[in-house]
Ligand code: AMP
C-alpha cells in the first residue's frame with residue numbers, strides 16, 4: 013500500500029517511524045515532513061493547509077491511503093475533500109473536527125449526551141460574558157475559553173472578577189485570537205490530575221490505544237507559560253483497567269454514538285484531555301488527532317501493526333474489540349529553542365544526533381529542524397523529542413536524559429523533571 017502522512021512535526025515523525033517498519037507499506041510519503049522524517053520516508057515540501065496541493069500530491073504519488081497528523085487540515089475539510097474525490101483518508105470531516113475546533117460545539121454535544129465535563133455557559137457577546145462573571149455562578153477561580161483554535165493559548169484561569177473581565181475584553185473586544193474569540197465558554201474550575209486518553213474510531217465504535225501525561229508548562233515544577241507540550245510519559249499510572257473501562261463507557265463511547273446520531277460520524281484519532289476529579293473523570297477538552305509530544309510515547313507501546321488498524325477504521329470496519337498494548341514505560345523530553353514559547357530562534361547548528369541515537373533504548377523524533385548546507389540546524393520552537401524506553405519509569409527517564417545530554421545547540425532549553433511524577437508508581 014502507498015501511504016501518505018500529512019504533517020511535519022515530531023508526532024508525524026513518530027507515525028512515520030512506526031509505519032516504516034510495517035509489512036504492508038509499499039511506499040511511504042510525508043508532506044511536508046522534516047529532515048528526520050526524510051530518512052524514513054519520501055518527503056514532499058507542500059503546505060498541508062493547501063488542500064489542492066495535497067490532492068495533487070496524492071495523484072502524483074498514486075497514494076492509496078492518507079493519515080493526517082495535525083488539526084488544521086482536518087478543520088479545513090481535508091477529509092471531506094478526499095471523500096468527495098473517492099480517496100481513503102484517516103481523520104474526521106470538518107463537521108466532526110468541531111469537537112476540537114469549537115469548544116462551544118464540544119460542550120453542547122457533551123451536555124446533550126450526558127458526558128461528564130465542567131459546568132459551563134457559552135457566551136455570544138462580551139456583555140453576556142461580563143454578566144455571567146458578575147453572577148458568580150461559577151465562583152472563582154473561573155475558566156474562560158475562546159471558542160475556536162487558538163494554538164493552545166485561548167484558555168485563561170481567572171482568580172478574580174477583574175482578571176476575568178480583562179480576559180473577556182482581550183478575547184472578545186480586542187480580538188486577541190481573531191474570530192476564534194467571537195464566542196467564549198465560561199466554565200467552572202475543576203481540580204485533579206490531568207491525563208490524556210487516546211482512542212481510534214471508525215465512526216461507530218472505538219478502541220483505546222493508550223494513555224499519557226503531558227507537561228504543558230515551560231519550566232520545571234509546572235511553572236511558567238503554557239507551551240504545546242515540553243514532554244510526556246506513557247502509560248499514565250493513574251488509569252488502570254477499571255478506569256479505562258469507565259472512561260470508554262462514560263465518555264468515549266457516548267461521544268462516538270452522539271456524533272453518529274447527529275450525522276457527523278467521527279472517524280479518526282480521538283484524544284480526550286481528562287481531569288480525574290473526586291467525582292470521576294471529566295472532559296477538559298477533545299482533540300481530533302494525536303497529541304504532540306504524547307504520540308511519541310503512546311505509539312511505540314501499541315503492540316500490533318498500526319496500518320491495518322487505521323485502514324480498517326478509515327474504511328468504517330474496525331472489527332477488533334481491543335488493541336494490544338506493550339509493557340514498560342516511555343518518557344519523551346522536548347528540546348526547545350531559546351525564547352520558546354513566546355518566540356523562537358532558528359538556524360543554530362545541532363550536534364550530537366548520532367551519539368544520542370546510539371544510546372540503547374533511545375529514539376529521536378525531529379520537529380523544528382532543517383538542513384542548511386549539509387548541516388542540521390534548528391528551525392522552530394520545539395526542535396526534537398528524545399524518547400527513552402525502559403522496564404519502568406525510572407529507566408525510561410534515565411535513558412531519555414542520557415540521550416538529551418548528547419545533543420547541543422545554542423539556546424537549547426528543556427525541562428529536567430519530565431516523568432518525575434510517575435516515579436512513585438509501578439508501570
Ligand atoms: P485546554 O486548551 O482546554 O486543554 O485547556 C488548557 C489547560 O487549562 C488544561 O490543560 C487545564 O490544565 C486547564 N483547564 C482547562 N479547563 C479547565 C477547567 N474547567 N478546570 C481546571 N483547569 C482547566
Ligand code: GLY
Nearest residue numbers: 240241303304305
Ligand atoms: N500536547 C498537547 C496537544 O498536542 O494538544
